Each structure stands twice: as structure tokens, then as C-alpha cells.
Amino acid sequence: MPDYSKCIIYTIRTPNGLYVGATCNFINRKYEHKSCIHNENSRTYNRNLYKNIRDNNDEWEMKPYSEFPCKNKMEMNIEEERIRRELNADLNIRSCYGFDKEKKKEYQQNNKEKIAEQRKEHYQNNKEKIAVYQKEYQQKNKKKVCEWEKRYRENNKEKIAERKKEHYQNNKEKNAEKNRQYRENNKEKFIEYKKQYQQENKEKIAERKKEYYQNNKEKLAEYHKQYYQKKKAEKLALTT
Numbered sequence: 001m002p003d004y005s006k007c008i009i010y011t012i013r014t015p016n017g018l019y020v021g022a023t024c025n026f027i028n029r030k031y032e033h034k035s036c037i038h039n040e041n042s043r044t045y046n047r048n049l050y051k052n053i054r055d056n057n058d059e060w061e062m063k064p065y066s067e068f069p070c071k072n073k074m075e076m077n078i079e080e081e082r083i084r085r086e087l088n089a090d091l092n093i094r095s096c097y098g099f100d101k102e103k104k105k106e107y108q109q110n111n112k113e114k115i116a117e118q119r120k121e122h123y124q125n126n127k128e129k130i131a132v133y134q135k136e137y138q139q140k141n142k143k144k145v146c147e148w149e150k151r152y153r154e155n156n157k158e159k160i161a162e163r164k165k166e167h168y169q170n171n172k173e174k175n176a177e178k179n180r181q182y183r184e185n186n187k188e189k190f191i192e193y194k195k196q197y198q199q200e201n202k203e204k205i206a207e208r209k210k211e212y213y214q215n216n217k218e219k220l221a222e223y224h225k226q227y228y229q230k231k232k233a234e235k236l237a238l239t240t
Contacts, residue, residue, distance in 0.1 A: 005069045007076050009083050012062045017052045019091035022080035030062050049091045
């Protein structure tokens with residue numbers, strides 16, 4: 001637990017940028033910043049601050065700006081944000097007390113590909129860890145996850161339908177081949193299932209056939225007409 005009575009607001013200056021931060025351990029925080037500048041495996045590697053430092057040949061200076069003994073993180077963040085705005089620090093990509101929504105939105109709009117690539121890279125490098133975390137979280141929060149999924153489905157019906165449609169269109173041949181292979185490997189099972197279904201749903205099947213016939217009289221009549229003409233022609237060809 002940090003000792004917020006030792007809170008320090010600090011600045012990091014480069015030849016053309018300024019960053020404001022807060023910490024309860026100045027020495028450790030300085031070491032953390034230093035270790036992130038050239039660590040390509042760090043999630044913070046591409047933050048404005050570290051990119052700016054690299055662009056300026058590692059020329060940076062971290063100094064305490066003011067001591068601010070306080071009770072908790074919220075108080076520390078509020079003061080940190082006040083100083084950030086006061087000094088107009090341009091290397092913070094977000095506000096210190098909650099996200100600066102406009103700045104965050106602008107950053108995301110201007111760096112879509114970079115953010116997507118970072119997320120993809122992070123996922124690739126942490127697949128197993130993420131899978132374990134997700135499994136543990138779902139086990140501990142079953143009710144919450146179910147509620148979230150239900151709410152998401154209700155609020156995104158059109159999006160989900162569109163995504164399913166797109167997935168179906170992009171995987172038609174693959175799914176058809178998979179289904180064909182499955183039927184080939186489970187012939188007896190399918191025959192038994194079909195037989196059982198017909199036994200249990202005689203009235204439903206009869207009703208469906210009747211309804212189909214009523215809705216497609218002309219089409220069926222034309223089909224039968226062409227079928228008999230074809231058979232008649234074949235029979236005539238055999239006798240001549």
C-alpha cells in the first residue's frame with residue numbers, strides 16, 4: 001500500500017515536450033520510466049513520452065515539481081491533473097484524473113492501425129496468460145458474465161446478425177465441406193435421427209408439406225409438366 005503522505009508531483013522534460021506524473025516513491029518511478037524507454041516488450045513502449053525521448057536521443061530530465069502529502073490515490077490524481085493542466089503538459093496522452101475523453105478520442109482516431117497492431121502483438125505474446133485469466137474470471141464471475149452477455153446481445157442484435165451473416169458468407173465453402181464430411185462420418189447416426197424425427201413429428205411434417213404445396217402450386221405444376229415431357233421424350237427416343 002503506497003504511503004500517500006510521501007506523494008510527489010514530478011515533471012519529465014525533453015527538448016520539445018513536457019510530462020507530468022505523481023508517485024509515492026520518486027526513485028523507483030524514475031527507474032520504471034528509464035526501463036520502459038527501450039523495452040519493446042513493454043505495453044507502454046509506444047507511449048508519447050517514451051517515443052519523444054527516443055526521438056530526442058534519450059535526452060530527458062525527471063525532477064520533483066512539488067510535494068503533496070495526501071490521503072489517497074484520488075487526491076493525488078486530482079492534484080496531478082491540476083498541475084498537468086497548469087503547465088499544459090503535452091506528452092500525457094490522457095488526463096491524470098480519469099480519461100480526457102476528447103484527447104483519447106483524437107489519439108485513437110489518429111492511431112487506429114498502431115493501436116490495432118499493438119493489441120494484436122500483445123495478444124500474440126500473452127495468449128496463454130490471457131486464456132488463463134479469462135477462464136478464471138469467468139469461473140469467479142459467472143452471473144456477471146451471463147448478465148453482460150445477455151445485455152450485449154439485446155443491445156447489439158443488428159450488429160450480431162450482420163457479423164453472423166458476414167461470417168457465413170466468408171465461410172460458405174468451408175462450412176459446406178465440414179458438414180459434408182461430418183455427414184459422411186456419421187451416416188448411421190443421421191439415418192437414425194431422421195427416422196426418429198419423422199416418427200415423432202408426423203403431423204408437423206404433413207402440415208409443412210401441405211403448406212408448401214399451397215404456396216407453390218404453380219411452381220410444382222410447371223416442374224411436373226417439364227418432368228413428364230422429359231421422360232416422354234426419353235421414352236420416344238428409345239423406341240425410334
